[in-house]
Amino acid sequence: MSWLIWRTYRAQAVATGAVLAAFAALVIITGMQMASQWHSAVVTCTASHSCGNLSSTLFLGSRTVGFLVIMTLGVPAVLGMLCGAPLVAQEVEAGTSQFAWTQSITRRRWLAVKAGWLLLAAVCVCGVVSGLVTWWSGPNNALQANAFAPGRFDIMGIVPVGYAVFAMALGIAAGALLRRTLPAVGLTLAGFIAVRFVVFGWVRPHLMSAVTTYFPLNVGFTPAGSFWQLAAGYVGADGQPITIPQSTNGQVLGTAAGGIPVSSLPAPCQALAGSGNTPFTRTSEHAVLACAQAHHIRAFLTYQPAGRYWAFQGIETGIFVLLAAALLAVAFAAVTRRDA
Amino acid sequence: MNTAIETQGLSKRYRRVTALSDCSITVPESRICALIGPNGAGKTTLLRLLAGLARPTGGDVCVLGGTPRQDPEFLAGIGYLAQDIPLYRRLTAEDHLKAGAHLNPRWDGESARTRLRELAIPLDRAAGTLSGGQRAQVALALTLAKRPRLLLLDEPVAALDPLARRHFLGTLTAAVAESGGELTVVLSSHLIADLERVCDHIVLLAESRVQLCGDIDTLLAEHKVLVGARKDTSALERAHTVVHAVRTARQSTLLVRLDGPVLDPAYEVSDVNLEELVLGYMGASAAPALAHLTAVGEDQ
Amino acid sequence: MTWLVWRQYRWQAAIAALLLAVFAAVVIATGLQMAAQWHSMLPACTRSSPCSATSASLGSQVGHDLVVLSLAVPVILGFLWGAPVVAHELETGTVNFAWAQSVTKTRWLLVKAGWLLLAAAVWGGAVGALVTWWSGPRNAFYSEQFQPNYFDQQGIVPIGYAVFATALGIAAGALTRRTLVAIAVTIGGFIGVRLLISQTLRAHYMAAVTAYYNPLGYYSPPGGAWVLSTGVVDKYGHVFSGGSAPQVNGVPVTAIPASCRGLLFRDLNTLSRGQVHQAVSCMQASGFRGFTTYQPASHYWPFQGIETGIYLALAAALLAVTVLVIRHRDA
Numbered sequence: 008m009s010w011l012i013w014r015t016y017r018a019q020a021v022a023t024g025a026v027l028a029a030f031a032a033l034v035i036i037t038g039m040q041m042a043s044q045w046h047s048a049v050v051t052c053t054a055s056h057s058c059g060n061l062s063s064t065l066f067l068g069s070r071t072v073g074f075l076v077i078m079t080l081g082v083p084a085v086l087g088m089l090c091g092a093p094l095v096a097q098e099v100e101a102g103t104s105q106f107a108w109t110q111s112i113t114r115r116r117w118l119a120v121k122a123g124w125l126l127l128a129a130v131c132v133c134g135v136v137s138g139l140v141t142w143w144s145g146p147n148n149a150l151q152a153n154a155f156a157p158g159r160f161d162i163m164g165i166v167p168v169g170y171a172v173f174a175m176a177l178g179i180a181a182g183a184l185l186r187r188t189l190p191a192v193g194l195t196l197a198g199f200i201a202v203r204f205v206v207f208g209w210v211r212p213h214l215m216s217a218v219t220t221y222f223p224l225n226v227g228f229t230p231a232g233s234f235w236q237l238a239a240g241y242v243g244a245d246g247q248p249i250t251i252p253q254s255t256n257g258q259v260l261g262t263a264a265g266g267i268p269v270s271s272l273p274a275p276c277q278a279l280a281g282s283g284n285t286p287f288t289r290t291s292e293h294a295v296l297a298c299a300q301a302h303h304i305r306a307f308l309t310y311q312p313a314g315r316y317w318a319f320q321g322i323e324t325g326i327f328v329l330l331a332a333a334l335l336a337v338a339f340a341a342v343t344r345r346d347a
Numbered sequence: 348m349n350t351a352i353e354t355q356g357l358s359k360r361y362r363r364v365t366a367l368s369d370c371s372i373t374v375p376e377s378r379i380c381a382l383i384g385p386n387g388a389g390k391t392t393l394l395r396l397l398a399g400l401a402r403p404t405g406g407d408v409c410v411l412g413g414t415p416r417q418d419p420e421f422l423a424g425i426g427y428l429a430q431d432i433p434l435y436r437r438l439t440a441e442d443h444l445k446a447g448a449h450l451n452p453r454w455d456g457e458s459a460r461t462r463l464r465e466l467a468i469p470l471d472r473a474a475g476t477l478s479g480g481q482r483a484q485v486a487l488a489l490t491l492a493k494r495p496r497l498l499l500l501d502e503p504v505a506a507l508d509p510l511a512r513r514h515f516l517g518t519l520t521a522a523v524a525e526s527g528g529e530l531t532v533v534l535s536s537h538l539i540a541d542l543e544r545v546c547d548h549i550v551l552l553a554e555s556r557v558q559l560c561g562d563i564d565t566l567l568a569e570h571k572v573l574v575g576a577r578k579d580t581s582a583l584e585r586a587h588t589v590v591h592a593v594r595t596a597r598q599s600t601l602l603v604r605l606d607g608p609v610l611d612p613a614y615e616v617s618d619v620n621l622e623e624l625v626l627g628y629m630g631a632s633a634a635p636a637l638a639h640l641t642a643v644g645e646d647q
Numbered sequence: 648m649t650w651l652v653w654r655q656y657r658w659q660a661a662i663a664a665l666l667l668a669v670f671a672a673v674v675i676a677t678g679l680q681m682a683a684q685w686h687s688m689l690p691a692c693t694r695s696s697p698c699s700a701t702s703a704s705l706g707s708q709v710g711h712d713l714v715v716l717s718l719a720v721p722v723i724l725g726f727l728w729g730a731p732v733v734a735h736e737l738e739t740g741t742v743n744f745a746w747a748q749s750v751t752k753t754r755w756l757l758v759k760a761g762w763l764l765l766a767a768a769v770w771g772g773a774v775g776a777l778v779t780w781w782s783g784p785r786n787a788f789y790s791e792q793f794q795p796n797y798f799d800q801q802g803i804v805p806i807g808y809a810v811f812a813t814a815l816g817i818a819a820g821a822l823t824r825r826t827l828v829a830i831a832v833t834i835g836g837f838i839g840v841r842l843l844i845s846q847t848l849r850a851h852y853m854a855a856v857t858a859y860y861n862p863l864g865y866y867s868p869p870g871g872a873w874v875l876s877t878g879v880v881d882k883y884g885h886v887f888s889g890g891s892a893p894q895v896n897g898v899p900v901t902a903i904p905a906s907c908r909g910l911l912f913r914d915l916n917t918l919s920r921g922q923v924h925q926a927v928s929c930m931q932a933s934g935f936r937g938f939t940t941y942q943p944a945s946h947y948w949p950f951q952g953i954e955t956g957i958y959l960a961l962a963a964a965l966l967a968v969t970v971l972v973i974r975h976r977d978a
């Protein structure tokens with residue numbers, strides 16, 4: 008069985024290996040460049056004590072390779088569509104399942120060996136890609152401290168392998184249920200995007216309860232390391248958040264005093280700010296902020312601490328692997344119980 | 348003698364279509380059984396049920412002493428050749444033979460290779476590039492190399508030219524002879540002339556039901572064609588089973604299954620050959636609209 | 648022939664319409680929210696100093712992510728609709744039916760491809776139009792529609808991408824004759840061409856504008872421009888822009904003439920106005936100028952048109968190749 012799998016997928020394996028090698032070469036060459044650029048930057052900035060604003064002045068690497076790296080988000084989906092979906096569907100469509108399932112091998116064993124090898128291959132391919140991307144992003148992660156951020160979290164560490172296993176299982180199940188390759192490809196793509204979207208947007212932020220820290224206005228608070236900011240804002244005396252137009256990385260929109268829009272302050276403090284058209288002077292800003300603090304207005308930051316990064320990676324990978332197991336069970340049932 | 352195949356009331360229903368209903372047949376071991384029937388009669392369905400590729404919706408089926416099931420032992424005992432001769436298009440015949448060697452406990456690749464070489468079929472060309480006849484031979488060689496005890500062939504010669512058909516059937520009979528009584532074959536087709544030469548048992552399906560099942564020689568001996576001018580055939584019908592009757596203005600032609608001797612001198616009794624037998628049974632079950640077609644060519 | 652195309656693609660059209668409807672529902676819902684948010688902010692914003700714009704996200708994360716995903720719509724249309732057109736029919740042998748009817752291979756291909764390319768244009772255009780509408784408040788606030796990625800989602804270029812991807816899929820299918828291989832080729836080819844054109848070609852569609860100013864100052868081109876590069880240039884044309892070495896406003900300290908260095912070796916914020924003026928004169932005397940090269944906002948629609956034209960031309964070329972391949976190769 009394993010020999011037949013190798014013989015059937017020989018050409019595909021070679022092609023994938025070639026593409027992977029090209030990607031690896033590109034990543035390794037640019038990555039080494041970036042790493043040395045980063046090292047010399049750190050050396051020089053440490054010597055001149057100007058490391059503080061390095062993240063806004065230094066741009067590492069080429070934008071093109073950066074795009075390619077972001078696009079590795081799609082690798083699990085492609086694996087699921089091109090390797091998982093045809094696994095059962097193509098055999099049934101071509102009729103060769105009538106050959107394979109009348110040899111002296113049970114359908115369960117046939118599927119187990121075939122799916123097993125291909126899942127392993129997908130894990131290897133995705134693992135190599137993710138490993139390369141994680142290594143390549145090292146300097147950028149150190150510079151921007153954004154490894155935990157949505158989008159970057161998804162392409163590094165071990166979660167890509169979880170996604171790949173899930174996508175493959177989804178493809179296999181889709182192919183086993185629909186028995187036609189193209190609809191299975193479409194279903195795999197749609198299902199993968201939908202599940203990833205839901206987990207990304209609604210499940211991941213709540214995997215562990217976020218930490219909320221309150222701090223005085225105009226002091227600023229930045230947690231250590233690559234934390235993941237979920238929300239930021241201001242609370243009034245009653246502890247309720249003051250609704251202001253805010254964004255997801257803490258930048259506030261609108262005329263601000265120390266970060267808080269004047270229009271959100273209590274009336275007495277707004278009066279101190281004077282009429283709208285003159286920009287703040289330093290003294291008037293101090294007065295406004297002192298007034299706000301007197302009214303018990305504080306700032307808050309809700310975030311997931313950097314220390315939880317690997318816990319989140321592990322939990323999310325676990326979720327996708329569990330989903331994959333369920334889908335594989337469906338696939339086995341579909342193959343062994345239905346008519347050929 | 349043991350039976351290779353025994354079914355009782357076997358039926359298979361898809362969502363709206365009944366492909367096979369109440370099918371009860373017996374095929375003894377080491378027979379070459381012809382599975383005959385018009386298109387859509389349920390031949391492929393029956394073969395798939397016997398091979399375990401499909402599950403029945405009613406009735407029992409017993410193949411080689413057990414129910415068709417997911418079991419390497421059972422699977423090793425049957426050989427199935429599907430109608431569309433599925434081979435991996437990009438794999439060569441040699442690759443298929445290697446795959447079979449890996450997938451089966453008893454595998455005789457050498458005789459398969461010898462056979463294919465004798466037929467001048469290249470072993471190193473992708474199966475998708477071979478002609479229909481060559482693919483059929485490769486598929487048959489693969490099925491025989493398994494050394495199965497029961498061979499289920501679904502219209503294997505349908506797409507072959509007369510010479511290729513001859514070769515195929517010749518290979519088949521040689522294989523049966525070589526097996527020394529170990530091999531039972533069920534071969535479906537609607538080319539009756541071919542089957543007559545090769546087979547000794549027949550199962551006739553029409554309208555998803557079994558019309559005939561038994562030893563060919565015995566059946567041929569039991570059936571006669573009666574031609575007579577008599578219009579009123581009721582006496583005959585009481586004495587024997589009239590399978591199919593064609594009545595024209597001048598005479599009646601009846602295919603009769605005898606239940607004792609024919610005593611009425613008004614009828615001319617003649618032997619029946621397999622083709623007439625099969626056509627008679629198929630005509631009996633054909634739709635009324637087509638009934639007149641069965642009389643085409645006969646005396647008007 | 649048209650009837651046959653419709654009959655074959657009935658289900659796919661229905662599913663695609665359903666997905667488009669879902670996408671539209673989410674985009675419209677979040678877009679209306681965002682517009683309301685923007686309208687409530689507007690009075691507060693314009694009252695005093697200009698609103699501080701960052702690359703933050705105005706609006707909900709869901710809408711934002713979905714809009715980013717819309718970048719993938721062209722390639723998905725390409726490999727789901729385009730790749731199987733010829734390849735699937737070749738693989739299943741149904742070409743033998745189609746090409747034995749009283750319709751030439753060329754006509755068969757042109758009618759089939761024509762309808763699919765039209766459908767791709769419509770779907771790509773609909774998605775692009777929804778995203779453009781959704782981005783209205785963001786464009787008004789951040790004026791970043793000319794920036795890479797934002798440029799690719801809005802306007803008419805999504806139509807060009809979708810048509811190109813579908814034509815690429817069809818050509819890949821005709822050349823490789825295997826659906827799955829064609830899908831892989833379509834994905835890879837699309838990514839390659841898009842990266843190539845957007846990273847290397849796009850900046851040069853029309854001549855960029857370069858503005859010079861004092862080397863310690865900042866210059867922001869009028870809103871909606873696409874900044875290509877910015878930095879400081881010396882009299883020899885040597886460019887300094889950012890980096891890791893100790894620098895002043897992007898110029899490495901080592902490059903500044905010794906005469907000026909003493910004036911600058913402190914944080915600009917602590918220098919008095921007079922001192923800053925002196926430093927600027929010194930650097931300008933040494934031939935240093937600040938520069939910003941950019942594509943002005945007025946180039947936005949010409950660029951959209953040029954890029955769409957390029958992709959449509961590529962699609963036409965691919966279609967021609969497909970016709971040639973189909974006519975000259977055996978079925």
